Amino acid sequence: MTATEQNPAALHAPVISWFDAHARDLPWRRPEAGAWGVMVSEFMLQQTPVSRVLPVYEQWLARWPRPADLAAEAPGEAVRAWGRLGYPRRALRLHAAARAMAERHDGEVPRDHAQLLALPGVGEYTAAAVASFAYGQRHAVLDTNVRRVLARAVTGVQYPPNATTAAERRLARALLPDDEATAARWAAASMELGALVCTAKNETCVACPLAASCAWRLAGKPAHDGPARRGQTYAGTDRQVRGRLLALLREATDPVPQHHLDTAWHEPVQRARALDGLVADGLVEPLEGGRYRLPLG
DNA sequence: TATTCGTGGCC
DNA sequence: TGGCCAAGAAT
Numbered sequence A: 001m002t003a004t005e006q007n008p009a010a011l012h013a014p015v016i017s018w019f020d021a022h023a024r025d026l027p028w029r030r031p032e033a034g035a036w037g038v039m040v041s042e043f044m045l046q047q048t049p050v051s052r053v054l055p056v057y058e059q060w061l062a063r064w065p066r067p068a069d070l071a072a073e074a075p076g077e078a079v080r081a082w083g084r085l086g087y088p089r090r091a092l093r094l095h096a097a098a099r100a101m102a103e104r105h106d107g108e109v110p111r112d113h114a115q116l117l118a119l120p121g122v123g124e125y126t127a128a129a130v131a132s133f134a135y136g137q138r139h140a141v142l143d144t145n146v147r148r149v150l151a152r153a154v155t156g157v158q159y160p161p162n163a164t165t166a167a168e169r170r171l172a173r174a175l176l177p178d179d180e181a182t183a184a185r186w187a188a189a190s191m192e193l194g195a196l197v198c199t200a201k202n203e204t205c206v207a208c209p210l211a212a213s214c215a216w217r218l219a220g221k222p223a224h225d226g227p228a229r230r231g232q233t234y235a236g237t238d239r240q241v242r243g244r245l246l247a248l249l250r251e252a253t254d255p256v257p258q259h260h261l262d263t264a265w266h267e268p269v270q271r272a273r274a275l276d277g278l279v280a281d282g283l284v285e286p287l288e289g290g291r292y293r294l295p296l297g
Numbered sequence B: 001t002a003t004t005c006g007t008g009g010c011c
Numbered sequence C: 001t002g003g004c005c006a007a008g009a010a011t
Helices: A009-022 A031-045 A050-063 A067-071 A075-082 A089-104 A113-117 A124-133 A144-155 A166-174 A180-196 A238-251 A258-264 A268-280
Strands: A285-287 A291-293
Touching: A009 A180, A031 A050, A031 A089, A031 A124, A050 A075, A067 A089, A075 A089, A075 A238, A113 A124, A124 A180, A144 A166, A144 A180, A238 A258, A238 A268, A258 A268, A258 A291
Parallel strands: none
Antiparallel strands: A285 A291
């Protein structure tokens, strides 16, 4: 057991103080955002940078200020409003979550972690984040930022494992402040530290409140030795083709004929496979006569 | 557990 | 220029 694990408070106080001084003023952190605003932001921020989320988030909340407002819409409208945030299945899942909340939770975002986890598109991280950020509960909020901060400051390695491990969950739980409000503050603060200071590349240790005790820094910042993360190729993949097809469908107000979709990609086999995949995912609805549109159901 | 799933900006 | 990265979830 390291010194930090024996005295977690030595970790909390500096990070929370730093957060008090340096936290970004993000719309989903304001009181008026509410739990729905927090949930919308968490869906949008899954693998997408803050700068790109901001404008879409504002439009989304203005158009659908409550879960019931989104639930009353066609799922295709959610996909259209999602724009170019990427991973459009998240839009579909957020819409499905809104309908589930309208049906099962009286149109409210549930406070209970297990009920959150049962919603479409809500996994371990998002359930903990909503419960913590929106409702001030005590949960280990283990996202890529927090994992990196703990890997460095506590474990003493440059990067966390590729997939979240039981050891990481155990560590995060062990480091959780006892007090509920402090735990929620710690969750937001440690995440922000990873996002702004303890970044994946070009970390700025001179600005870090943990620099003096950081296990990785004290060890001389040894380079990551494990297997490199698998690069995510994109050019020429089905994902690129799906993206192009969906872009055409988002722009269109009327059903799109097959021959127009054919302009999205030159290779017919891959093009057909990508379109089939979009239909199978519920992102595209096939109509009579070889026409397609965003889903109305 | 390893893959799949978008998009764009940065160094 | 291009690999890397960005508040993950589902299968």
